[in-house]
Amino acid sequence: MILKVAQVGHPVLRERSREVTPEELASGAVQQFMDDLLETMDEYDGVGLAAPQVHVPLRIVALQISGDRGVEFLINPRITVLADTTRKTWEGCLSVEGFRGLVIRPDHVRVEALDRDGTEKVLEVKGHGAVVVQHECDHLDGVLYIDRLEPRSLVTTQNFRRYGPPEEYADEEADVDDEGLDDLDDD
Numbered sequence: 001m002i003l004k005v006a007q008v009g010h011p012v013l014r015e016r017s018r019e020v021t022p023e024e025l026a027s028g029a030v031q032q033f034m035d036d037l038l039e040t041m042d043e044y045d046g047v048g049l050a051a052p053q054v055h056v057p058l059r060i061v062a063l064q065i066s067g068d069r070g071v072e073f074l075i076n077p078r079i080t081v082l083a084d085t086t087r088k089t090w091e092g093c094l095s096v097e098g099f100r101g102l103v104i105r106p107d108h109v110r111v112e113a114l115d116r117d118g119t120e121k122v123l124e125v126k127g128h129g130a131v132v133v134q135h136e137c138d139h140l141d142g143v144l145y146i147d148r149l150e151p152r153s154l155v156t157t158q159n160f161r162r163y164g165p166p167e168e169y170a171d172e173e174a175d176v177d178d179e180g181l182d183d184l185d186d187d
Contacts, residue, residue: 003040003054008096010055014142017050017057019076025118030058034073034116037062044094047177048132050139053095061136065129072123077113077137081106082124088174089131090165091145092157100160100177102153102169103145105134128175 006012024030033056041049041062048063061074087107090100109130111123125133135145146154153169164170 001036001039002043003036005040005044005094006053006055008144008146010095012052012055012057013095013139013144015052015057016142017052017059017140019059020114022118024058025075025114025116030060031116033058034060034062038071046094048136049094050136052139052142059140061133061140063132063136065123065125065132073116074111074113074133074137075116075118077111077133077140079134079137080110080112081108082110083108087127087131088172089128090160090174090176091131091135092177093135093145095139096144096146098157099146100155100157101146101149102165102172102174103131103135103148104150105131105148109133111137128177131175131177 020030037049037051037054037060040054048061051058051060059076061077063072063074065072083106085107086104088102088104091103092100107130108126111125111133113121115121138144153166155166165172
């Protein structure tokens with residue numbers, strides 16, 4: 001089932017989500033919710049989706065870290081930064097529809113979490129995958145990418161596509177999170 005995506009301003013996006021208990025994780029309801037979360041992420045061509053984004057304040061994230069790894073579910077994730085290097089990315093978000101902004105995040109992280117079966121796993125993620133993990137896990141703490149923006153970098157997705165980044169950032173080397181860019185008209 002496709003779930004409704006919460007938009008910026010909804011209180012669920014600003015709350016700290018609660019941890020999922022082992023009993024909850026094993027339940028049919030939470031397993032079905034994770035299937036629905038994945039279906040919703042796919043419907044919107046997202047690279048990640050956190051439970052609070054669909055009005056469920058649980059510490060669950062679905063994400064596509066890289067094509068060869070497939071979809072990962074992170075339940076009750078904990079992130080540790082592993083390097084001082086950073087990565088600049090023009091991020092967007094399904095819950096902040098229609099905008100992009102420049103965000104600087106650590107480039108190498110370790111994530112400890114449970115998978116959907118309740119098995120502990122540890123992932124080391126670098127580059128764009130590290131950005132995606134941090135972006136989605138921020139949602140679990142009520143943090144949106146717009147809280148981490150470089151000053152004056154917020155731009156509509158349509159104008160970003162049409163004109164590029166704002167003038168003061170035009171020479172910045174940064175990745176573009178292309179989530180949702182293909183869905184735009186050239187109006």
